[in-house]
Amino acid sequence: MQWKITETNQVDPTATDRMGNKFLIGNGYIGYRGTLEEYGKDQKTATIVCGLYDKVGELWREPVNLPNGCFLQCISQDERLHAQNSRVLEHEQGLNLYQAVHERKTTFETASGAHITIRARRFASLARLPLICMEITLQADRDCQLTLQTGIDGDVWDLNGPHLRDITSSEQDGIISLSAVTHENGVPVAVSEMATFAMGTQSIIKGEKNILRAIQVPVRSNQACILYKFVAHATGLDSTDPLADSQRACREAAVLGFDRLMAEHCTLWAQRWAACDIQIEGDEPAQEALRFSMYALLAIAPVHADAVSIPARGLSGQVYKGAIFWDTEIFMLPFFSCAFPAIARNLLMYRYHTLEGARRKAREYGFRGAFYAWESQDGGEDACTLFNVTDVFTNRPLRTYFRDKQVHISADIVYAIWQYFTITGDQTIWADGGAEVVFECARFYLSYTYFNPDKQRYEILDVTGPDEYHERVHNNFFTNLMVAHTLSVCRDVAAYLQAQSPEKFRDLMASLDFEHDLSLIRQVSENIFLPVGEAAVDLAGVIPQFDGFFKLENISLPSLLERKLHPHEYLGGGNGLATTTQIIKQADVILALYLFKERYRVEIKSANWEYYEPRTEHGSTLSACSYSMVAAQIGKVDWAYRYFMKTATIDLTGEGKEYVGTLYIGGTHPAGNGGAWMAAIFGLCGISWEGQTLSIAPRLPTHWIQVTFPLVFQGQKLRLRLSNESVCVQIVEALETPLFISVEGAVQPLPLTGELSIPLVKERPG
């Protein structure tokens, strides 16, 4: 079983960003980029703490990068051993996914010919969230005296910083600390470090922005010297005295020691893997990529709070302002809902806690209800600026309409809550805030929708759909479908809450003054315009992405790209090359067809997939998985597999876009990670559900022998084993409520215990 991912000799500076993303460790509270111990701001070292934002002057508000407590520099006779500058004989860097431990091993040759090997392991403790634990092992091929500079480096990488002021260093009982406060709100932060080592002498060096220990270590030939570092982080978000709290955490860690800390950490990760691991027989690359994807999601999933969520670039830096996008609800949530319902609930509750911000945004634009932020930070404020891209030709900010017009975000949230509810059966979500969110989102659309008297239908005008290359369009199929769904869910939730908690329902209706709107919603929801597939022979069944889409220039993607005059020029915005063509950034109609897969026939899905696939740039990581899932449904398993692998390997290969206009957008792609899981489970494994019935329709690649994975459905633990020949459902714990299984159109009850195997006989579609 393959749990380690490793890269060798990737010390070239051009690989640094990729390594930093790929080998990130985290526990949802902090994320630490996969940089090497001796790296600094130029190598984009970053310790991102979840939910802490700061704004400097008129620059973008973004996450705070804490001082780097994991810093360690080995010096041999004034020669600073640095993977990028020194002579490296051998280098290996990687992750143990099972343990969530980062590992590196580098052998340097010094100017004097000595071979010095540095090994380091580190993990962000899942048992003690503020803590990163490190073990550093030094070895040399001859006796030598080495100096280790280790401590806290406060001179950090920032996109729109610096965010920390009043940086103060201190030392107490062998613990060194760096304290500071953020610019905007003066939130105190502290990082403390405790180092333990068997031999050597140390002195403390205080710099303007750092505090380091210089440890003189006498190394004997081929004898390992081990140093442990315990780095604790604390902020004013959850501590009244971050300095003291971080010192205390260091002290406790040092007492427990590395091995015990590692053991408790690994135990928790093992439980995680037991709850979600997918085993693929017959495909090592897919196995690795899928595990990596799940690791990447788990490393950034908030377990400590329900007022935070997962940003679009996870905890890998400050890109996209550390904001939460629809990525979380549509592309990450399904994994959590099916394997870690409690985390899924945390993520959803973030939207309840930010409802007030969504109401403010709706009012700002003259609407009612909840218009959720396109880029949501703490409190639900929309961090998205009106000028979100810089023109490469004039170096001027470009007006974009992400903030104003991507109104589907509220519907995405409703979709996600409803999906969570249908998977988990968690009825408490409605009374705990879910219903209020749904009602307010529905109310927003009620105020956004226009009636076309001439065509006697409601239309959704002037929006931007998922495909951001076409801003300000009318009747975007995806958006209209999502809005209609929101209104319909609103009716269902109202009925449900009224039946289950009549008092809560009455209170909510009264406090929201929702009676009249609810009756309007009933009326409007049936009559939202939904474009249907074209009847024209050459477009039979193809749904226009928005009004007039087929009138746009019908150019091939390569021909469009040939028109580019600058490698980073933005294809959307006011004058972008794609805007006047049928080339789209990402799945739009196809995403809608996945989200509402039960409503559309295979022929319609096929026609649209074939039409839109060659016209899609996949300029967003949200794209490939949608094409994968619909490809699976229409029997194009080869394409389903290809797009699955594209999604699953995005942070392994580092092939994502790094620039839009002059804007740096690099980082990890958790939506891609979540999309990989969806493509595997919902796409290739063909999992879907309705009520108490789980449907399974495997469309596995032919080289996949068997796939095994756990699933929590309606709160009950199942284990599935699928091949293209049979489906097996194992009941992990005796069922408490009846569940059903639908395979090849036949529905039957699951046994209360044991397992049920069903052979597959029919031909699959396509």
Next chain:
Amino acid sequence: MQWKITETNQVDPTATDRMGNKFLIGNGYIGYRGTLEEYGKDQKTATIVCGLYDKVGELWREPVNLPNGCFLQCISQDERLHAQNSRVLEHEQGLNLYQAVHERKTTFETASGAHITIRARRFASLARLPLICMEITLQADRDCQLTLQTGIDGDVWDLNGPHLRDITSSEQDGIISLSAVTHENGVPVAVSEMATFAMGTQSIIKGEKNILRAIQVPVRSNQACILYKFVAHATGLDSTDPLADSQRACREAAVLGFDRLMAEHCTLWAQRWAACDIQIEGDEPAQEALRFSMYALLAIAPVHADAVSIPARGLSGQVYKGAIFWDTEIFMLPFFSCAFPAIARNLLMYRYHTLEGARRKAREYGFRGAFYAWESQDGGEDACTLFNVTDVFTNRPLRTYFRDKQVHISADIVYAIWQYFTITGDQTIWADGGAEVVFECARFYLSYTYFNPDKQRYEILDVTGPDEYHERVHNNFFTNLMVAHTLSVCRDVAAYLQAQSPEKFRDLMASLDFEHDLSLIRQVSENIFLPVGEAAVDLAGVIPQFDGFFKLENISLPSLLERKLHPHEYLGGGNGLATTTQIIKQADVILALYLFKERYRVEIKSANWEYYEPRTEHGSTLSACSYSMVAAQIGKVDWAYRYFMKTATIDLTGEGKEYVGTLYIGGTHPAGNGGAWMAAIFGLCGISWEGQTLSIAPRLPTHWIQVTFPLVFQGQKLRLRLSNESVCVQIVEALETPLFISVEGAVQPLPLTGELSIPLVKERPG
């Protein structure tokens, strides 16, 4: 009395375009640019025939520039005397506005020291439309032998040509001709020339694209030699044999002779001036500019047909595709309606004749009724492309929304018909097509309008108002007001036609299937959303140009212009500098306040004028006159005068924009000419009307002693003499129906004959 406008020594190539525009002659059938006789394509010589368009390949469809029959080159001993290349001692070029005659006089010094003077006069005969008549006088300070090359130059200036193929030259009975056919539709065209002269010998030279006579003229010292040229034009639009017809016209002209031709031409122009001339005592520059403006309009007004109209650049070339814009209806029509009702009717009938094209355009965009072309050519086809500007930074075409979103054009036409009707009282216009145009325009808006259920009102979404720097806005005040007016006029016209011609009404209702729509129009017209002035203290009474206007960046015009990186960069479009600011191209709210001046109080007009004036770039000639008229109404006479003069002198000074992006847009500005008339009569003289009552409220600049002008109101001829102290109305022909006059709020009947003088006593506003 000043009737001549002259420029001396303007032979520098940089002045050529301006001269060409300023000194254009025309008779509505053909326009001939004010270039010199020896000029060719490089000097933008052009003979534009009204209503003849051609398209070559994928280039823009535009007017055809006919072969230049007015060409004449004087040669002295192999030295071609050319104002731009030869030694010029003295040069004068000008127009006699009263006669509509172009004059030039140039004294050359040849290499051998001879002084040769060429005088030339030419006019586009108003009595014989295909004809241009020329008189050329040669004089020298010594005996010499000159060669005159005169004839037809088919190598013409084209923006998107060449438009003529199969160019054939011929000679018959002393008449030389060039025939050709247009590219797109193979329309035959012909230009013939006949030259008469007292002495000399001639030979014919045939070139590939020209045919010339070489006339050897023995010139005696200080003795004038005169040559006459008669140039006739004919096209397949109105001739089955253009060659023969042009030859015949030449022959007839030669028989009549220059003097008789000039006499009949001048008689007709004298009648024109009698019908419209405005005499301003106390302001020679204003007098000249206003006369020039009227001349410029009359020179291009179609008198020969009602299926053509006046293009935005008149007959001065191919700019703006020779297309008819709303300029004609809103800015030129008032002059004609008040002085030449028959020409006004011709212009309006063009819209009836192109109704089918407007219906096609509505269908193309998914609407019903008549969506008139933004750039209307023959048949009402919209010549406007979707990419109307070229980006100066990338040299790529920019997507603009003139064609799609400037939906106010249909309402402008309705406004114009209604205005024509209220001025002239011409009741026949409704049954003759006017009602059908109005109904179909109203129907278009019925299908364009959305109902906002939340705000319980109809809204006009996604439009571009007059200010083209802000495309695709919602609830543009101007557009909403115009649409509401269209719907209201539709109701009135329906009622009117039903009362006057019940049978015609029944037929029209049936043929248009208009019963149901008319009832809807009644319902919608009362409930169109009209933004009102802001209540906020710093914006009290200021009407937002469109939804969200005040949220745009509030920058000063000079600061905005400082951001320009390229002198010709387009401020509108997708990313233009103005698009995200409150800087507007031209009068928008202010134009609406002029058009509906009776509906808004002086305080509102003042607040809006003060707000928008500094934010207006006046990047369109349609702008200044609106600011002038509203300035007059709010008592800012100095500003009214300043903007009046700006408008009235646009083609005299040649200060209009020459480029938008990389697009050449030079030419004459008939809307500016019309706007000057409006600013003088409607603005400074304060003329307005309602029913049978003419209101007069002079706000003359203090240095104007008196203004006198004729006016046809309700078909009856009046002559007005106004000062700031009194108003005098002279009844030119005994009244057949009663008329009233309103001065300073007092309404009284006009006498049936004689004149009525009323002293002004009250203070004027402001």
